[in-house]
Amino acid sequence: MCDAAQKDLYAVLGASSADSAQQLRQRYQQLALQYHPDRLGGEASSEVESAVKKFLEVDAAWRILSDQDTRRQYDLQRRAQELKQDWPVDCTVCLDDMTWDQDECVYTYSCRCGGGFIVSEEETQRRQQDDEQEGTEEGEHRGVVVCCDTCSLSVYVTWSLHRKTC
Numbered sequence: 001m002c003d004a005a006q007k008d009l010y011a012v013l014g015a016s017s018a019d020s021a022q023q024l025r026q027r028y029q030q031l032a033l034q035y036h037p038d039r040l041g042g043e044a045s046s047e048v049e050s051a052v053k054k055f056l057e058v059d060a061a062w063r064i065l066s067d068q069d070t071r072r073q074y075d076l077q078r079r080a081q082e083l084k085q086d087w088p089v090d091c092t093v094c095l096d097d098m099t100w101d102q103d104e105c106v107y108t109y110s111c112r113c114g115g116g117f118i119v120s121e122e123e124t125q126r127r128q129q130d131d132e133q134e135g136t137e138e139g140e141h142r143g144v145v146v147c148c149d150t151c152s153l154s155v156y157v158t159w160s161l162h163r164k165t166c
Contacts, residue, residue: 009061009074017075021066028062031055088154089145093117095124095159109157115150119157 010017013027033039035055040048064070098107098119107124109117127144143158 007057007061008078009065012057012061013065017078021068024062024065028058028066031058032062089156090153092143092156092158095119095143095157098157107157109155111148111151111153113148113151113153115148117146117148117155117157119144119146124159 010019013024013031015024015027019027032055035051035058037048037052037055040051064074093109095107098109098117100106101108105121107119107121111117123144127142143156145154146157147154
């Protein structure tokens, strides 16, 4: 299922994730008939090769989406991948503008929804060490995207390299 997870299996079938099992079956049957190697007869070899490849893709997609359990697992993986995509950044915040919470050892910044953005001191130190190993020039600004703990907004938190930490 790893290879198939890289492609959108619903797109392979020309379907949507909201389609029922019956709708997916109909799309599979149409495409299987269209691209099945036995139906291609005397066409040019490059066309046959392309059709066989498409048939195998359609068949692989159907094998996963036809079973309720594997479809659910695929949908969960697909959703997790969507959530890992880059977040749209609402604004850029300098670490110096964030509030240091001594008890929690984190920097905080209030979100307009009432929630907050949180960056740990450990995270900033680790990122700074990574930057130093990569040979980033002194004074250059680096940062990290941080998501609000309540809503879907995110900010890009920046700091100067070689910044003194507590």
